[in-house]
Amino acid sequence: MSWQIITQSLPIFLKAFELTLWLSCVGIVCSILVGIITSLVQYFKVPILGRVLTVYVELARNTPLLIQLFFLYYAFPVIGLKMSAQVCGIIGLVFLGGAYMAEGFTGGFAGVSPSQIDDGKALGMNDLQLARYVVFPQGFALSMPALAANIIFLIKETSIFSVIAIPELTNTALDLIGMYYRSNEYLLVLVIAYAIILVPVILLLNFVERKVRYGTFGN
Amino acid sequence: MTEEILRVENLNKYYGDWQALHDINLTLHKGEVLTLLGPSGSGKSTLIRCLNGLETFSSGAIYFKGKKIDGSSKTWQALRQKIGMVFQSYDLFPNLTVIENIMLAPVKVQKRSEKEVRAEAISLLKRVELDEYVDIYPRELSGGQKQRIAIVRALALHPEIMLFDEVTASLDPEMVRGVLQIMADLAKKDHMTMIIVTHEMNFARQIADQVLFLEDGKILENTSGKEFFAHPQTDRARDFLTSMDF
Numbered sequence: 388m389s390w391q392i393i394t395q396s397l398p399i400f401l402k403a404f405e406l407t408l409w410l411s412c413v414g415i416v417c418s419i420l421v422g423i424i425t426s427l428v429q430y431f432k433v434p435i436l437g438r439v440l441t442v443y444v445e446l447a448r449n450t451p452l453l454i455q456l457f458f459l460y461y462a463f464p465v466i467g468l469k470m471s472a473q474v475c476g477i478i479g480l481v482f483l484g485g486a487y488m489a490e491g492f493t494g495g496f497a498g499v500s501p502s503q504i505d506d507g508k509a510l511g512m513n514d515l516q517l518a519r520y521v522v523f524p525q526g527f528a529l530s531m532p533a534l535a536a537n538i539i540f541l542i543k544e545t546s547i548f549s550v551i552a553i554p555e556l557t558n559t560a561l562d563l564i565g566m567y568y569r570s571n572e573y574l575l576v577l578v579i580a581y582a583i584i585l586v587p588v589i590l591l592l593n594f595v596e597r598k599v600r601y602g603t604f605g606n
Numbered sequence: 607m608t609e610e611i612l613r614v615e616n617l618n619k620y621y622g623d624w625q626a627l628h629d630i631n632l633t634l635h636k637g638e639v640l641t642l643l644g645p646s647g648s649g650k651s652t653l654i655r656c657l658n659g660l661e662t663f664s665s666g667a668i669y670f671k672g673k674k675i676d677g678s679s680k681t682w683q684a685l686r687q688k689i690g691m692v693f694q695s696y697d698l699f700p701n702l703t704v705i706e707n708i709m710l711a712p713v714k715v716q717k718r719s720e721k722e723v724r725a726e727a728i729s730l731l732k733r734v735e736l737d738e739y740v741d742i743y744p745r746e747l748s749g750g751q752k753q754r755i756a757i758v759r760a761l762a763l764h765p766e767i768m769l770f771d772e773v774t775a776s777l778d779p780e781m782v783r784g785v786l787q788i789m790a791d792l793a794k795k796d797h798m799t800m801i802i803v804t805h806e807m808n809f810a811r812q813i814a815d816q817v818l819f820l821e822d823g824k825i826l827e828n829t830s831g832k833e834f835f836a837h838p839q840t841d842r843a844r845d846f847l848t849s850m851d852f
Contacts, residue, residue, distance in 0.1 A: 505693060
């Protein structure tokens with residue numbers, strides 16, 4: 388183990404760290420949006436679109452991200468759709484993450500009691516108002532545990548981006564190992580880098596989960 | 607004769623092959639109180655839920671102020687602002703304070719000014735003696751308090767008729783009186799048109815202008831409140847009243 392190797396690699400790792408963080412943030416935010424829209428469409432059983440999105444969710448959840456990325460990066464250019472590696476990565480992550488988020492929200496929405504829906508309807512709300520003021524706030528609180536698990540899952544899933552040569556953390560570490568054969572040093576930095584991202588995220592999510600459960604919500 | 611508020615004609619409802627409601631007819635005029643009585647499973651709740659579109663029906667027609675309701679979800683959604691309903695479950699929205707619960711629909715659905723609605727909500731809360739709970743979340747309230755607020759929440763929309771579906775059935779006995787008192791008050795002071803599903807026979811006798819006695823989804827008696835409790839016509843109704851200690 389050589390400290391010099393580690394310190395020399397830090398500037399490169401810092402860049403990769405920023406990229407992983409950036410890709411994770413964009414991927415998570417977009418996945419949550421896709422998930423919310425998908426689950427609301429399914430919740431209100433919007434004709435046709437609901438069916439299409441069910442197919443999407445099943446397709447996305449039942450294929451590995453690795454294969455989805457190969458498709459986006461290697462197969463799509465064949466039909467004339469060429470995108471940069473980073474765009475492919477984000478699209479793949481959101482394709483997968485959106486489906487996972489949708490399942491999480493669907494579970495939360497299903498947990499909103501039917502009597503709450505009756506209340507909202509009896510007060511003259513239309514479907515949109517019902518979604519906004521009743522189903523969503525209560526269902527969102529109920530889906531917090533799933534949401535938290537998905538956020539952590541998606542951050543870790545960015546490591547798969549290494550296969551399409553996006554210079555994020557894992558790709559960078561593998562590259563450096565390939566060049567200098569110092570696996571111990573680079574893998575140590577890699578693990579620490581992921582921990583620096585994930586540990587605060589997990590703590591924050593735990594805090595939010597508790598807040599939502601014991602705060603103004605719930606019984 | 608005062609204005610007709612609600613009329614139901616030959617309403618039938620099926621769940622698959624099973625018929626839940628048979629040829630229901632009723633007419634309700636402004637200021638009248640109708641109680642739906644009958645044993646559990648007789649179709650009272652199904653019927654009252656049909657009256658604001660929470661349940662669909664298979665055939666027949668419902669008229670609101672003489673106008674036939676076309677049954678589309680848009681029509682029902684608009685009508686529900688005029689047909690208030692309170693349920694057995696005394697659910698408030700748990701993520702909103704008492705005042706937010708009451709103000710939500712008048713402000714967001716009816717687009718009334720927040721200031722005006724707030725003032726009205728507070729005066730309604732005073733009326734049910736809960737004005738000290740304005741900024742409290744529902745989980746800190748008792749069932750009876752929640753139910754009184756649920757009534758206020760429905761009233762804040764200025765309904766022309768109120769539906770009460772067994773609103774005291776899951777409350778502690780001591781909470782029941784306060785809720786019934788409010789309903790009696792609404793009938794006597796506000797002359798609110800009301801349909802009430804209840805098992806509180808004393809209350810029904812005091813308040814009902816009209817009684818519909820149902821069994822197995824059929825109307826067995828449709829008569830005035832006085833007449834029903836004094837001279838029930840069918841054996842079934844007599845048995846029912848006896849079993850309720852009448």
